[in-house]
Amino acid sequence: xxxxxxxxxxxxxxxxxxxxxxxxxxxxxxxxxxxxxxxxxxxxxxxxxxxxxxxxxxxxxxxxxxxxxxxxxxxxxxxxxxxxxxxxxxxxxxxxxxxxxxxxxxxxxxxxxxxxxxxxxxxxxxxxxxxxxxxxxxxxxxxxxxxxxxxxxxxxxxxxxxxxxxxxxxxxxxxxxxxxxxxxxxxxxxxxxxxxxxxxxxxxxxxxxxxxxxxxxxxxxxxxxxxxxxxxxxxxxxxxxxxxxxxxxxxxxxxxxxxxxxxxxxxxxxxxxxxxxxxxxxxxxxxxxxxxxxxxxxxxxxxxxxxxxxxxxxxxxxxxxxxxxxxxxxxxxxxxxxxxxxxxxxxxxxxxxxxxxxxxxxxxxxxxxxxxxxxxxxxxxxxxxxxxxxxxxxxxxxxxxxxxxxxxxxxxxxxxxxxxxxxxxxxxxxxxxxxxxxxxxxxxxxxxxxxxxxxxxxxxxxxxxxxxxxxxxxxxxxxxxxxxxxxxxxxxxxxxxxxxxxxxxxxxxxxxxxxxxxxxxxxxxxxxxxxxxxxxxxxxxxxxxxxxxxxxxxxxxxxxxxxxxxxxxxxxxxxxxxxxxxxxxxxxxxxxxxxxxxx
DNA sequence: ATAGGGTTAG
Numbered sequence: 375x376x377x378x379x380x381x382x383x384x385x386x387x388x389x390x391x392x393x394x395x396x397x398x399x400x401x402x403x404x405x406x407x408x409x410x411x412x413x414x415x416x417x418x419x420x421x422x423x424x425x426x427x428x429x430x431x432x433x434x435x436x437x438x439x440x441x442x443x444x445x446x447x448x449x450x451x452x453x454x455x456x457x458x459x460x461x462x463x464x465x466x467x468x469x470x471x472x473x474x475x476x477x478x479x480x481x482x483x484x485x486x487x488x489x490x491x492x493x494x495x496x497x498x499x500x501x502x503x504x505x506x507x508x509x510x511x512x513x514x515x516x517x518x519x520x521x522x523x524x525x526x527x528x529x530x531x532x533x534x535x536x537x538x539x540x541x542x543x544x545x546x547x548x549x550x551x552x553x554x555x556x557x558x559x560x561x562x563x564x565x566x567x568x569x570x571x572x573x574x575x576x577x578x579x580x581x582x583x584x585x586x587x588x589x590x591x592x593x594x595x596x597x598x599x600x601x602x603x604x605x606x607x608x609x610x611x612x613x614x615x616x617x618x619x620x621x622x623x624x625x626x627x628x629x630x631x632x633x634x635x636x637x638x639x640x641x642x643x644x645x646x647x648x649x650x651x652x653x654x655x656x657x658x659x660x661x662x663x664x665x666x667x668x669x670x671x672x673x674x675x676x677x678x679x680x681x682x683x684x685x686x687x688x689x690x691x692x693x694x695x696x697x698x699x700x701x702x703x704x705x706x707x708x709x710x711x712x713x714x715x716x717x718x719x720x721x722x723x724x725x726x727x728x729x730x731x732x733x734x735x736x737x738x739x740x741x742x743x744x745x746x747x748x749x750x751x752x753x754x755x756x757x758x759x760x761x762x763x764x765x766x767x768x769x770x771x772x773x774x775x776x777x778x779x780x781x782x783x784x785x786x787x788x789x790x791x792x793x794x795x796x797x798x799x800x801x802x803x804x805x806x807x808x809x810x811x812x813x814x815x816x817x818x819x820x821x822x823x824x825x826x827x828x829x830x831x832x833x834x835x836x837x838x839x840x841x842x843x844x845x846x847x848x849x850x851x852x853x854x855x856x857x858x859x860x861x862x863x864x865x866x867x868x869x870x871x872x873x874x875x876x877x878x879x880x881x882x883x884x885x886x887x888x889x890x891x892x893x894x895x896x897x898x899x900x901x902x903x904x905x906x907x908x909x910x911x912x913x914x915x916x917x918x919x920x921x922x923x924x925x926x927x928x929x930x931x932x933x934x935x936x937x938x939x940x941x942x943x944x945x946x947x948x949x950x951x952x953x954x955x956x957x958x959x960x961x962x963x964x965x966x967x968x969x970x971x972x973x
Numbered sequence: 974a975t976a977g978g979g980t981t982a983g
Contacts, residue, residue, distance in 0.1 A: 412974080444975045453977090511976050518978070554978075585979040621980045656981050663982095691982045698983090726983040740978045759982055885976045 411442045418449040421458055428462055432469055433843035444476045456484040463943060473504070479511040486519025494519050510542040514551055529555045536902070546577045553583060557590030562599075565590065579611075579771025585618050592626030614646075621653050628661035636661075652678070656688045661883035663696025668705075671696055686796045687713075691723050692884050698731025703740070706731055722748070726759045733766030741766050754786070761793050766800025776801060795823050795831060803836025811836055812845070825856065846871045862888075862896050869899060873906025881906055908937050911946060930958045 411431065418424045428446055431438050443466050450459040463481040466473060468914075478501050485494035486940050494516050497877040501508045513536055514868045519527035533552045536544055549572045556565040565587055572579050584607045591600035604623065615623075619641045627636035643650065655678040662671035671693055675685055690713040697706035705726060710720065725748040732741035745763060749755065761784040767776040780798065783790065790798075795818075802811035815833060818824050830853045836846040850868055853860065860868075872881035885903055888895050900923050907916055923930070930938075938955055 439974085441975050446974065474975085476976050510975090514977050547975090582979045587979095589980060617977095618980045626982070651980095653981055660982060686981095688982050695983060721982095723983045728983095731982070756983090759980095762983080849980070883980050 411438055412445060415442075415445045415741065416550060417448050418446075419453070420871050421455050422448065424455075425458070425462075428465070432465065437469065438472050440474050440477060443471055443473070444480065446476065447480045451480055451484060454487075455485045459484045459749055460488075473506070475501070475506050475509050475512065478506055479515055481507070482512055483515040483518075483713075485560075486515050486522060489519075489523055491519030491525070492515065494752070497636075500746070508542070510545050510548060511543050514547045517548065517551045517555075519735075521558065523550060526555050526559050544577070546572075546580055546583065549577060550583045550586060554586050557586055559764065560590075560594055562587075562596065566617050572604070572642065579614055581607075581616055581619070583624060584613060587618075588619060588623040588625075589690050592629075594621060595630075597626060597630065597632075603876055615648075617643075617648050617654065619653070620648060620650075621657060625655065625657045625661075628657060649681075650683075652686055653684045655683060656686075656692060659689055660692040663699070666696075666700060668693070668696040668700060668702075687718050687721065687724075690718060691721075691727065694724060695727040695730075698727045698734070701731060703728075703731050703737070718920060720751075722753050722756055722759060724761060724945045725753065726756075726762055729759065729762045729766070733762060733769065736766075736770055738766050738770050738772065755783075756795065757783075757788050757791050760788055761791075761797055764794065764801065767795045767909060768797065768805065771805055773805050773807065792823060792826060797827055799829060799836075800832045803832060803839070806840060808833075808836045808840045808842060808845075825858065827853065827858055827864060829859055830858065831861070831867055834871065835867035836872060838867055841875075843871045843875045843877065860891070860893065862893055862899065865893065865895070866898050866902055869906070870902045873902060874908070876910055876911060878912055890957065897923070900928055901931055902933045905934055905937060907942055916947075917951065917954070920951070920958060924957055926956065929960045930955070930960070935959060 376893070411427075414427060418427070418930065424446060428443075431442065437564060443462075447459050447462055447466075450462060460481060460767055463473075463484070466477065471477075473551060478497060480499050482494040485491065485497060498508055498512065498516065500506075501512065513532070517529055517532055520526070520532060525848065533544070535546070536542055536548065545587065549568065553565050553568055555561075567588060568580055569583070572583070584603065588600050588603055588607075590599075591603065602624070604615070604619070608615060620639060624639050624643075625635050627633075627639065640650070640654075643654075656672055656673045659671045659678075662668070662674060675693070678685060678689075692707060693707050694706050694713075697703070698708065710724065710728065713724075724740070725744055727746050729741045732738070732744060732756075741763065743885065745755070745759075748759075760779065764783075765777050767779065776798075780790075780794075799811045799814065802808065802814070811833060815824065815829070822830070828907065830849055834846045834849050837849065837927075846868060850860070850864070853864070865884060869881045869884050872878070881903060885895060885899065890898065900919055904916065904919055907913065907919075937954070938951070940945065942952065
């Protein structure tokens with residue numbers, strides 16, 4: 375075959391020669407294509423190459439076999455161009471390629487991955503019409519589609535139907551997909567039952583099955599069960615954990631602050647010659663960032679790079695979020711710029727972190743500018759983005775703008791979630807719009823949104839702070855009537871409301887009720903009650919409360935302490951209390967110059 | 974000579 379240099383040498387010598395040369399090249403190219411479609415398909419890395427190859431294949435006479443087309447479709451599906459893959463499938467049909475069950479399974483998978491499981495089922499109908507017997511691959515793809523669309527009941531129905539009507543022999547993938555669906559809905563009891571059922575059949579659970587369940591148990595905070603299953607997998611079934619198993623374990627342990635065990639797992643992993651991948655490093659980066667240890671996170675990233683792993687969008691997003699949580703917006707922007715320079719396009723998560731950072735710093739203009747930049751890049755804000763912006767706007771008292779944004783959220787088809795609801799209620803209460811918050815609350819009525827103790831805490835606090843302790847009392851009774859369990863915060867905001875109105879008797883009664891209700895007071899409870907007592911110059915229980923605080927190992931905060939000092943300075947409280955107070959003051963507060971003559 | 978399932982971020 376003529377090579378490229380030879381071709382160049384001929385240029386300009388003779389146009390006829392050039393023409394024949396190029397056609398010669400073309401035909402040899404085609405010839406090599408014909409014999410080597412499979413090897414060309416394996417080299418496909420982008421959609422364009424795939425489409426070109428398809429075009430050339432479809433012009434061949436005779437047409438390449440269906441196997442070649444299936445290979446190409448697989449390649450396109452692997453690079454996640456599902457709708458292009460479907461287009462090619464349609465073209466295959468109109469070209470008259472005799473599509474097989476392989477082709478159908480790929481096409482159905484594409485529909486399902488596009489959240490168009492309905493079309494997937496339509497293609498199942500086509501199978502019957504074309505006398506293609508649907509196999510387990512096809513049913514697995516459909517089952518996965520239903521799970522993906524959260525249609526868990528239909529997934530269960532399909533699963534049972536497959537078995538009952540013997541539509542196909544379910545295999546380990548069928549079971550694992552069903553298990554994934556059950557896990558997604560937090561139904562760990564049924565999940566484990568299905569795992570046991572599986573063990574009775576001849577398709578045994580494999581590493582995929584176990585990884586799915588172990589990860590789900592961690593997500594549901596069932597750490598001990600997760601480890602039990604992990605041991606069962608390794609010891610009883612002899613299945614070796616892989617990098618994904620370890621990633622789940624390490625991620626779960628980090629989330630619960632169980633650092634020692636997490637690093638033990640890292641060591642164990644290395645001992646077994648399983649090297650950490652980008653995902654593992656990302657878990658560690660994120661864990662450090664969440665702990666406020668951004669420098670450590672940067673160290674992890676350096677190790678990651680030393681080991682030849684390339685940080686990706688997730689890595690940078692975690693780091694940016696870490697800096698934003700610390701309010702270090704300059705660093706956050708630096709990382710943002712450097713990731714853009716590396717050709718990584720920021721996504722909605724990146725922007726939401728930045729918005730959050732600006733809002734935390736009460737820089738609402740900065741947040742707005744980011745919001746506009748984000749939408750300008752064609753990124754659609756999601757519920758989290760809107761929640762962040764709403765919180766920021768309420769925080770700086772821009773209730774009208776918040777309202778406008780809430781309406782926009784609605785217009786964009788974003789359904790407010792429990793966080794949105796809490797943010798709006800809290801925002802209204804903190805901006806002296808308790809009446810509005812209450813009307814919204816009553817409008818929502820007896821729904822799941824209102825069966826949330828946090829919602830009651832917000833409203834009780836809002837009512838109390840706005841001089842509506844009677845409303846607070848009604849709300850408190852209401853939540854008890856509903857069968858909700860008040861938590862420490864509920865008691866704290868209620869006690870704080872009573873204290874503010876000088877109803878110290880009520881405050882004390884509720885305080886005493888906490889212990890017997892199995893919800894012991896925390897340091898905040900004591901601070902609130904003490905401040906209430908001091909402000910009303912009601913000193914009877916003060917010493918006893920301080921003593922209790924000491925017994926429980928609680929400490930005083932700066933503002934309560936300051937109040938005590940004022941009362942002592944005014945001669946309202948005896949100086950003998952200083953000794954007890956000094957025991958309750960954290961070291962950093964002892965530096966206060968006003969306290970130098972304490973001991 | 975071709976098809977499928979598991980882990981991460983706001």
